[in-house]
Amino acid sequence: MNDILMDHGSGGQLTSDLIDELIVPTFKNQHLTELKDGAILPDPQNKLVFSTDSFVVDPWKFPGGDIGKLAVCGTINDLCMAGGIPKYLSCSLIVEEGFHIDDLKTILHSMQQTAKNADVSIVTGDTKVIERQKGNQIYINTAGIGILQRQTSYQYQENDVIVLSGAMGCHGASIFMAREDIHLQGELLSDCACLKEKAMKAMAYDSLRILRDPTRGGVATTCIELIEKSDFGMELYEALLPVDPNVQTLCDLLGFDPLYLACEGRMLCIMNENDAKQLCEQLKDGAKIIGKITKEHPQKLYLKTKIGATRQLHKLSGQPLPRIC
């Protein structure tokens, strides 16, 4: 393949291929190769966590948030998922000529409010403007530094369980509805949220193995990434998967699978079952145990379906497109 396709940005198989075959080999170093959400850097006093993310969401404003909130939550969440307590962010804006200043103010205010709520400061930044029609309104990159609180790893134990902190797919579904101007009865908001408090609750448990936020590619793709470098397999239980009824309706209508829709404020954690039960009670918001780690079928993810059958789940393939009927 000679050209970048949209699917290279979907968070699925082609994204993995691009990272593994091109980006990591080019920049190869000890901090990069683990490919967690953030790198852990040596520092005389503390271990630092460092992460970056770019945001190109279209439309920039969506039910439940905007690109500013998303850009701050996204990097804060990546730092938390790497076991860090986020402290400082940078903010690089790439704005298309003609973008309204009032809209930019809305976005910056939303960034500041989100950062303040998480006790994080935006301390450096950059602004570039690109010519009219050479971009899509506004793109934001944020990078962030946090202090390492908890070292996590892929060292699972058999019968560890997987906790999901809330209903899956709300962000992906709400963006799709906003983009395609679809209206359904009932309110469907993005789950875009800062995970700092929830992550800190999870980090308090000794049995916590790892934390991840299931963004692009959804819960299924993220779960595969969590086991593909380990010696274990994973099973999810369809009957236990939390899905918002509005998201389910949209999926039924358009042929999407909630397991592959992005979340922007949900956390997956792997830990022992007793701790997981306590954590779910603390987290509330529909946090649930959705599956378990197994020695059978290493590096493969299976779903036990509601009718008692079993099927393998794969990484997201291609962008979800609405089907005809």
Added chain:
Amino acid sequence: MHFSKPKRPIQLMEICGTHTMSIARSGLKSLLPDDVKLISGPGCPVCVTPSSLIDLAYDLAQRPNTLLCSYGDLLRIPGNKYSSLQGLPQVKICLSCMDALTLAKENPSKNVIFLGVGFETTAPGSAIAILEAQRQNIQNFFFLSLLKQTKPAICTLLEQENTLIDGFLCPGHVAAIIGEQGFSFLPNQYHRPGVISGFDPEDILYSIELLIQMLNQDKPAIQNTYGRIVKPQGNQTAQAIIQIVFEPQDSLWRGLGNISKSGLQLKKEYETWDAWKRFNLPPLTNTEPKGCQCASILCGQKEPKQCPLFKTVCKPQTPIGPCMVSSEGACAASYLYESEDLL
């Protein structure tokens, strides 16, 4: 769930792509008795549309002041001359024909052309859009009819030599329009049972059990387990609207060839909105990509894993044939949801 034991090995065809996906997604095949086999039929509208449509649509999109509207899953189909319609700025994803009509009103300087693939399910909505275009005198909206009817295709399948289909899981959505009566030809003309089924795995399991029972008793009939939606006479308002706007015409099916009176074209009084006539377009031709077995798969003669391209070069990211492109295609369903070591 315990199934009745079939008296002989049987093959059942699900005609609807949404059934194919539900079966694959729920892992339902792994629960069936060994001697009951499900095969996927030509019920995904994207899959049965010849790939020459993509070349025709691509060329059409190059004309000045043109906006092409399409359902999302048509965009990834590879053409013969061109890679696909994906990424062309003048191609817009629409969820219904009415969306395309709205786009035409918002862009009066553009010719807005809707790629009208689908079966009896999408035909009424398209007919309403065309009647609205007439009522509001919208002259820049055009419908490229690729609509197909289910019955002629099933008849063609059953009249093929060595046909292997013992019974049918009938499509719930199509039946909502044409009613139980729309499938009575199965027992009456072909001595085959059919069950009109909903799309939850439980609906499908129950429908399969009824098919096994009818086959065991050799009493083929049409039964309806989707009575909450499907009525014996169907949706007569929708049927009437289809008849006002459309008339049967011969139509080319991928895998099945040309089938007499199996398509729907705009009647003469609506030709102002007929893209075929307005843009003087050539008829579609049936050219398959080399090695692609979609044609045999759509007829239930082969399974996806019997195609040499399946999982080797033909994958959801880089599809060769339409059954891999559409999320409802038999190959995509098999690739995404069926694991060889479990089935």
